[in-house]
Amino acid sequence: MSATLRMLKWSLSLDRQLIFAVGGVPLSAKLSLLFHKYLRYLAGRLGVGGGRAKSLMVFGRRFCYNEPLAVASLQRVYCAAHGLRDLLPERPVVLDVGANIGQFNFFSSHYLAARRVISIEPDPGSFELLAANALRSSDCRRCAVSDQEGEVLFHVACESTQLSSYLPQPDAGYRDSYPVPARTLDGIAEELEVGEIDLLKIDTEGSEYDVLKSAEEVLSRTRLVLIEMSVFRECSGNLFRIGSFLEERGFRLVHLAAGEEGRPRDLDALFQRA
Template sequence: MGLHLIELEEGFSCYASGEFEARFIYQEIFKDNNYEQSGLPEAPFVIDVGANIGLFSLYMKQKYPAARVIAFEPAPENRQALRQNLELHQADGVTVYPYAVGSEACEATFTYYPAMPGNSTLHPEEKALQKRLMSERLGEQAATDLFQATTITVQVDRLSRFLAEHHPEATTVDLLKIDVEGAELEVLRGIDDGDWAKVRNVLLEVDNTEGALAEIEALLREKGFTVASEPVPLMWEEMQLYYVTAHR
């Protein structure tokens, strides 16, 4: 399939392997403002876990040109698109790490979907419902094509390790965004208490078909956040996808 340049609207193009998904994510972030956060400083320090092809990082740089962003993306093709998109939009101040983020350092098998790279995951078993719904509503062949997968071995490490080794100067994390297709709790459990104290805002997307939402909300409240959740718009209700926002 490979990367190709897609014009998402007049004046905004990006490199992507899956046009269908890129258009959906662009609508979600840039047009519907579902990732809008109020109260951030002029030059926020932002962590983008599950950066995919970089649309969220670009959105933050568009809104906050002085922002510093660290972006984690384990899939090589996604990471190539991310770097090309940063260059295309002349977005500096973004550091890209070729890692998945989790609760401990390890190697893991990562399932990559070239037609829907944003759905790529450490937990492919959680995609069964989505694939079934797509088969019912888009047709079996379309679902099969969209979920055609390859597997790769990726490095996983804890977020606190990256902060300690590469960003010891960061005393505040203004926004932690997490979109990791089923590994949200693992990311959160890889944050030390000392680093939790630095985090001001959290935004993540959660699949609640296995009941993860309540556990994530409880963990965030335990860490001192005010938490709110709402269904992800434009998604089938049966998928039980939620945005969780947490603020100090």
């Protein structure tokens, strides 16, 4: 199957999930998102608009983006994470590590009705859009999260900024690399005076274990952890190390989803404090 057909199959599967599985959103708003997703993707493929940042109204709010697949990536968050609403209290506090342009921040403030969303993203271009999409830009920090304070070399992926990381993959293509500040999650939470955390989401393309090691204090007051766990790719710690680390700190695995069959590069896992 060609790459184009695989992408179309994936996109149509997301469309079915959005329409039939994601509750609490009017059908007209869902259809509007799907119309604009395909329209903006085609425009991007045809080179209309160049590389300029763009925006559109999604579910009554403006969403800013700069890549043809950005609207689809926002839709994927709704399809993959809508079940969190049944597990979280009203007006939750969300800590989002690896925020990219703010897809999860947008979802958390709109769908989860979060009262606070703290988002962390190292890439300057993505961070600018994150600040525009965020519930509050003052709760955004531009840095990488690592188990040591200092600096790391950040690699920007050619295919999509969502695949960028300070842990490069041997088979991936990168268009740029540059140093970015690195901080611990405990340090950021202390600076922002973050108390109890209802949901900690971590998606850092392979460095998730480093993030966890930097967050002992944060984890002690966290209710749910949604984390991407590496399988067949370079990483700071694969699914076994991450699972053991969280179990030792009082969490239990409650949901697991693979993005692809056969040899998935990662799995999305949800852990709940026991």
